[in-house]
Amino acid sequence: MGATIHDVAKRAGVSIATVSRAINNNYPVKAETREKIEKAIEELGYVPNEIARSLILKTTSSVGILVPGITNLFFPTIVEEINRTLVNNGFTMSLYSTDGNPIMEKNVIDNIISRNMDGIIAIDPSMENLDNGYFKDLSKKIPIIIINGNTNKYKGNFICYDEEVGSIEALQYLFKLGHRKIVFVRGDRSLSYDLKENLYRQFVKSNNLKYEKIISVGMGNSLEVVEKTREIFEKFLHSKENATAVFACNDLMAVGVINACKNAQIQIPQDISVIGCDNTLLSNIIHPKLTTIDLKMDEIGRKAAVEIIDMIEKKSIVNKKIVYDTKLVIRDSCGEKK
Amino acid sequence: MGATIHDVAKRAGVSIATVSRAINNNYPVKAETREKIEKAIEELGYVPNEIARSLILKTTSSVGILVPGITNLFFPTIVEEINRTLVNNGFTMSLYSTDGNPIMEKNVIDNIISRNMDGIIAIDPSMENLDNGYFKDLSKKIPIIIINGNTNKYKGNFICYDEEVGSIEALQYLFKLGHRKIVFVRGDRSLSYDLKENLYRQFVKSNNLKYEKIISVGMGNSLEVVEKTREIFEKFLHSKENATAVFACNDLMAVGVINACKNAQIQIPQDISVIGCDNTLLSNIIHPKLTTIDLKMDEIGRKAAVEIIDMIEKKSIVNKKIVYDTKLVIRDSCGEKK
């Protein structure tokens, strides 16, 4: 099949050691010899076997990326930036989808380790494995960076988006526009939703708003979330509670709300203002363009890649937590209360 | 660092060969011995080194997936299905983004080969490498399946979506609804756009329509495509040509058209009907839901994975072309001409 270093050595009339040195450029090789070797490599179409190399070198120049799901609109941006940064630094990325399942997560990580990968980036990993210390133990064995919302609960290498900043900014923005009846839309159990709900409740209380309304739309894949939200919010609209603004926990829910309004002939932002969260691709694509909270996924992706490369190259496993503020991005889905 | 088979052997008081046999279950091992070995494995937290295994076995149970770009809405569905199928069969997936760049494509493939991966699935690879025979040569070295639009130009293992079927269906659908002034919206150079444009022209001619209008919106990432299309189509709307339907070459362009109409206070589907192509997530999410051509990306993804696994396991590199028909999915963006 493919030529090996032995074939190259034979053809060039030198030893395999010399071929190796010529390829890796880490020991002196006579120019003349080098030429013969390069010629042989060219003729044989030789490509070094990375598997054999990494067996000795104990490095594969590759990083495993864990995501809960591939179709989640949340991830393309961050994964793309991770990939770009890794590739630019001579690394390769293997993408693993865990379905948010803690067991799957462990299997996947076993696989990553047994393949001698150099590091792991886990995006929004399961609470279970965070809580039971699995990731903490793991971080002693292999460089790992975890990307998720900000909490003080865990130690280790985390890159976090602090949703608090952006969420408060969003609520204040709505307030400033004159909105006093703000609906909060969330999904099932998730740290991120709980955090935001607390902020919402506090906000209602501290501003002495008389109106508080929390709608939960369950969970599911992207489509399901949009549809369920639309359905539930349509019902809500029929209740005539006359809320004037909606704070949705992510862009998909915000879109669900927008679609419900369209069906009910309610105009956005004239009649109802809507704020989403995540600043996914979607928020720029739909009409009206969505005012949303930017998680800075691109920056975070780049940073995660840079940090993991740093840990790999320095062989130092430090514990570091880097927090990115989130920021409200104002587009066209909010307006002044009439 | 991690325990090796030698450590296990020592601890269990047997030879490494016996440990290997116990793990792989391919030779008889006494129950008693097996127990000792399993105990040692457990105690040491031993995980076999896949790198060492694959050096001998020449297989890594992994498949490299090539995509032009990660943020393309076209891919999540297909990649997810590929991944699911591979994982269910004990394989692992490495995702590589090539930016549609032929050189990058070659580099990536060198990397895949040098890592002893067992196969390749290339989604919409570059025309250059298809034309210059690179993929054909490659297919002699490693199992590879190429997913793209249907053309008779290439030989090898292809899984294709035949856009012709769905495109004609779409045009006929618009015709049946009474539309005679149909605008065709496309992007820059791509086989797929050319194919559709030809079909459109033929359709106009054979139905003796007096109206033919082709709009090209250039190229770019998802957002750029939506925005450019919106911009260009808004201008078109001002031209007062009074077209009543739009056939867009993909969902992003269709959304651009829809957004343009919304800005111009033109209602969909009452005033203008719009058809997209690809049946991406987006088409179900936007409002009104988009009537579009389904490329059956989920089926294709599954099939590609099944076929590559088959080739890998049978070690037979056959040449096979599987064509999937595309199909119009009718949702809410088209209506009868008033």
Added chain:
DNA sequence: CAAACAATAGTAAACGTTTTCTATTCATAG
């Protein structure tokens, strides 16, 4: 009771590299 065989387990080679150690050549200095 010797011969044959099944069941089990050990030895060592192999996979394709990198790198330490060693050997050779050649130029320079004493």
Added chain:
DNA sequence: CTATGAATAGAAAACGTTTACTATTGTTTG
């Protein structure tokens, strides 16, 4: 001339597995 050292290149061990070959038991059979 011999001694020294730099430049270059080869031999062989090592990485962690799998497996062909061999060795040891114990059991059956003629």
